[in-house]
Amino acid sequence: MKVGVVGATGExxxxxxxxxxxxxxxxxxxxxxxxxxxxxxxxxxxxxxxRYTVEKLQxxxxxxxxxYLFFSAGASVSKRFAxxxxxxxxxxxxxxxxxxxxxxxxxxxxxxxxELLKNYKGIIANPNCSTIQMVLxxxxxHRELGLKEIVVSTYQAxxxxxxxxxxxxxxxxxxxxxxxxxxxxxxxxxxxxxxxxKENGSTxxxxxxxxxxxxxxxxxxxxIFPTTVRVPVLYGHSESIFFRTKLDFSVDEIIKLVESTPNxxxxxxxxxPIEVAGSDITFVSRIRKVxxxxxxxxxVADNIRVGAATxxxxxxxxxxxxx
Ligand SMILES: NC(=O)c1ccc[n+]([C@@H]2O[C@H](COP(=O)([O-])OP(=O)(O)OC[C@H]3O[C@@H](n4cnc5c(N)ncnc54)[C@H](OP(=O)(O)O)[C@@H]3O)[C@@H](O)[C@H]2O)c1
Numbered sequence: 001m002k003v004g005v006v007g008a009t010g011e012x013x014x015x016x017x018x019x020x021x022x023x024x025x026x027x028x029x030x031x032x033x034x035x036x037x038x039x040x041x042x043x044x045x046x047x048x049x050x051r052y053t054v055e056k057l058q059x060x061x062x063x064x065x066x067x068y069l070f071f072s073a074g075a076s077v078s079k080r081f082a083x084x085x086x087x088x089x090x091x092x093x094x095x096x097x098x099x100x101x102x103x104x105x106x107x108x109x110x111x112x113x114x115e116l117l118k119n120y121k122g123i124i125a126n127p128n129c130s131t132i133q134m135v136l137x138x139x140x141x142h143r144e145l146g147l148k149e150i151v152v153s154t155y156q157a158x159x160x161x162x163x164x165x166x167x168x169x170x171x172x173x174x175x176x177x178x179x180x181x182x183x184x185x186x187x188x189x190x191x192x193x194x195x196x197x198k199e200n201g202s203t204x205x206x207x208x209x210x211x212x213x214x215x216x217x218x219x220x221x222x223x224i225f226p227t228t229v230r231v232p233v234l235y236g237h238s239e240s241i242f243f244r245t246k247l248d249f250s251v252d253e254i255i256k257l258v259e260s261t262p263n264x265x266x267x268x269x270x271x272x273p274i275e276v277a278g279s280d281i282t283f284v285s286r287i288r289k290v291x292x293x294x295x296x297x298x299x300v301a302d303n304i305r306v307g308a309a310t311x312x313x314x315x316x317x318x319x320x321x322x323x
Pocket of ligand 1: 006007008009010011012013035036037038039040041057071072073074075077095096097127128129159160161162163164303304307308
């Protein structure tokens with residue numbers, strides 16, 4: 001299998017490489033190519049006891065035949081290069097927001113809608129990190145009881161903004177009080193603004209959670225009200241979710257439905273990001289029934305793994321299985 005990683009030096013890109021080893025995929029990869037910007041050209045990265053040299057991404061590379069190409073270099077890079085790779089007959093698993101809402105492109109969380117991968121070749125979109133853990137936690141409930149309304153507040157780690165986000169928090173913790181990447185100081189603070197603000201007052205991150213959830217659940221009517229918040233945590237997003245269902249159930253039955261989705265666990269011990277960082281499981285806890293057909297829950301997951309790289313690796317595995 002020939003595999004390429006575009007954005008290999010980034011937070012998500014480096015996690016792909018770790019997962020190739022952890023999931024033993026590296027043994028099945030006969031050729032691995034790593035791409036990034038000119039800044040990283042020539043850098044060496046070790047994967048599975050072999051050293052690989054990072055290449056500067058160029059159009060010509062995308063015209064080569066790959067079995068799978070992972071993209072995690074931002075929307076503008078995906079916009080420019082992924083269609084070239086697609087035209088050359090390659091399967092592209094894209095982590096950026098560029099193609100997620102394109103009706104011709106599947107937006108996939110394999111535990112929920114893997115059937116979209118059957119007989120499909122081309123660009124496959126990976127959803128936003130906050131959306132992935134939310135839909136995984138709610139999937140079983142939605143299938144059985146029908147979700148009417150979701151109100152969600154997120155507590156998103158700085159790694160969600162890539163290397164730059166981590167460096168900004170670590171610098172501020174060292175006393176370098178430069179505010180470059182986030183709209184306010186993030187050390188000892190919370191910032192209720194992720195992504196640009198739209199005319200209606202919502203941010204792009206909030207819009208993503210609404211639109212992507214509706215697309216994944218194939219329900220254009222579902223009411224979703226998110227507030228996305230950056231917190232001074234390195235790895236792991238948390239979410240407080242209030243939801244209303246069409247049918248009524250007990251908390252015990254809700255727990256069973258939560259756990260009916262693979263890779264989702266109900267666990268009252270794993271409630272903080274520090275406890276879940278490095279795991280490929282979405283952890284749900286603190287389920288409360290507040291009135292008829294109305295519940296609250298807490299969800300935590302590693303944003304770089306569950307919210308990006310692991311989902312993409314699971315897409316590859318499922319795509320190979322189905323085709
Ligand atoms: N972090 C998350 O939790 C998360 C979750 C879901 C989706 N995503 C998405 O995944 C993508 C990457 O995120 P990240 O967190 O890994 O970001 P990151 O740490 O900032 O890494 C960005 C990567 O893109 C490369 N890159 C930037 N400009 C490029 C160009 N012009 N040509 C080729 N490569 C270029 C960088 O290479 P250099 O090292 O050479 O600069 C680096 O490898 C983004 O689209 C992001 O929205 C991230």
